[in-house]
Amino acid sequence: MTEDFASVPAPAPQPEPVAGPEPAPRPEPAAREPVRAPRPGRAWITYAILLANLLLYASAELGGDAWRAWIHGRLSQSRPEVWRGEHWRLLTALFVHPLAAHFALNMLLHVVLGRIIELFLGWWRFLALYLGSGLGGALVFQAVSTGEEGVGASGAIYGVMAAHLLLATSWRPPGAIVPGRRFWLWMLSIVAVDQVFARLIEASVPGIAVGVSAHFGGLVAGTFLGYLLVPGRAPERARVVRRKVAAGSALAVLAAAAGAYGCFFTLHDPLWRAVKEGKALEVAVRERVLDRALERWRALRVQDESIRRGIGYKVYEHLVSAGRPEDGARVLDEIARSAERELEAARKKGPVSPVLLNEVAWYLALLGRDLELALQCSRAALDAMRAERAVPLWRWLPGGQAGAREEAILLNTRGWVRFRRGEMKEALEDLAEACRLDSSGQYYAYLAFAHDRLGHDGEARAAAAKARAAGGLSPLEERMVEEVEG
Numbered sequence: 001m002t003e004d005f006a007s008v009p010a011p012a013p014q015p016e017p018v019a020g021p022e023p024a025p026r027p028e029p030a031a032r033e034p035v036r037a038p039r040p041g042r043a044w045i046t047y048a049i050l051l052a053n054l055l056l057y058a059s060a061e062l063g064g065d066a067w068r069a070w071i072h073g074r075l076s077q078s079r080p081e082v083w084r085g086e087h088w089r090l091l092t093a094l095f096v097h098p099l100a101a102h103f104a105l106n107m108l109l110h111v112v113l114g115r116i117i118e119l120f121l122g123w124w125r126f127l128a129l130y131l132g133s134g135l136g137g138a139l140v141f142q143a144v145s146t147g148e149e150g151v152g153a154s155g156a157i158y159g160v161m162a163a164h165l166l167l168a169t170s171w172r173p174p175g176a177i178v179p180g181r182r183f184w185l186w187m188l189s190i191v192a193v194d195q196v197f198a199r200l201i202e203a204s205v206p207g208i209a210v211g212v213s214a215h216f217g218g219l220v221a222g223t224f225l226g227y228l229l230v231p232g233r234a235p236e237r238a239r240v241v242r243r244k245v246a247a248g249s250a251l252a253v254l255a256a257a258a259g260a261y262g263c264f265f266t267l268h269d270p271l272w273r274a275v276k277e278g279k280a281l282e283v284a285v286r287e288r289v290l291d292r293a294l295e296r297w298r299a300l301r302v303q304d305e306s307i308r309r310g311i312g313y314k315v316y317e318h319l320v321s322a323g324r325p326e327d328g329a330r331v332l333d334e335i336a337r338s339a340e341r342e343l344e345a346a347r348k349k350g351p352v353s354p355v356l357l358n359e360v361a362w363y364l365a366l367l368g369r370d371l372e373l374a375l376q377c378s379r380a381a382l383d384a385m386r387a388e389r390a391v392p393l394w395r396w397l398p399g400g401q402a403g404a405r406e407e408a409i410l411l412n413t414r415g416w417v418r419f420r421r422g423e424m425k426e427a428l429e430d431l432a433e434a435c436r437l438d439s440s441g442q443y444y445a446y447l448a449f450a451h452d453r454l455g456h457d458g459e460a461r462a463a464a465a466k467a468r469a470a471g472g473l474s475p476l477e478e479r480m481v482e483e484v485e486g
Helices: 044-062 064-075 079-084 089-095 100-121 123-144 154-170 181-204 212-229 237-263 270-286 290-299 305-321 325-349 354-367 371-389 402-421 424-437 441-453 457-470 475-485
Strands: none
Touching: 044 064, 044 089, 044 100, 044 123, 064 089, 079 089, 079 237, 079 270, 089 123, 100 123, 100 154, 123 154, 123 212, 123 237, 154 181, 154 212, 181 212, 212 237, 270 290, 270 305, 290 305, 290 325, 305 325, 305 354, 305 475, 325 354, 354 371, 354 402, 371 402, 402 424, 402 441, 424 441, 441 457, 441 475, 457 475
């Protein structure tokens, strides 16, 4: 039997499926907006600052003692000189580095941190951040530090570091800067580590003090300036502007307060009082009113007797140079007895500082009395100073020879003590060695005077000529050189 396939009914057509609406895509999580430099380029200002520091450091090292002394004497942040009105030092000190290790570390951090921030901010914003942070650190140092002199770019570098922290921890997708908990924890950690690091350095390198006040001032200024200078793209422009105006006003108030207090109104500071009295003394001497200068000095009362002795020694020099040796001798005897009393008290407490030992030896040598005690103090000062300088290795690196100038002071004192004791050969050796270590005019003046009193006319005139060429002579040293030349 055959099957009729034609009689089998065809299957009914199936309706095509109707496509429904597609499900809505799942929203992607908002990604953190990457921090990128606004434009490609090179960090020219970063490298220009590096070059300026390098040229100044190299010229100080290669230009001789007189040129190095001029750079450090005229460009470093000397608190007394800033009080006198030399306010340019607040910025020029950023480019002065006396030690090789200090210079190398600062410049390494400057290049590593600075080129990134400059590429993000642009050259003029980075320059404002760098100089503003350095100025902030200098003002805080001027206001609260107990040190007399500050150098180095650390304040500016800490400000750049604060800007780095703002970008790394506080950047928000709209382009705004919102310092939060992470930022403040990092800031507190940096301040704590800085304190520990400073104490370790000061313990291992006698005579060196780390300017933690300048570091803190740079951090604060860098935080404000970073907030103000980072370009934002937040939609709420009015609110951002108001916040930045408030931050800028706060920074201006802080800077004005630190500047006024540190540069003009620190009347509580013994060093400031000494500067004030020193200016009055200079006016009195310039007007040839030495009796007024002597009266002001006798009425001076300060907590630190070494300050009073320093001013008294200036009075002594001016009195002697003006032809009043008897009055000068009385002043010198008074300050010598003050130094001896302090020496006796210091010996009961422990080791005596080389500065005080040298001070006693110098005054006694000028008076010509207790020369055995003077020689003992001078030798002890040299031994203590050389023992301190023998510990840290980086003192022997290029630029780490600051101890040579200090040794010259002590050798000049010992040479003068030996001269007054009649030990002429040893005296000339010490005075000549002091000139070799530091070619300042004062050391050549004493060497010239010693040669002259021994009848060495050629050596005396040669040393006097070098003293004239180096300059920087006090009134007493000026008179000594005039006697040799005459």
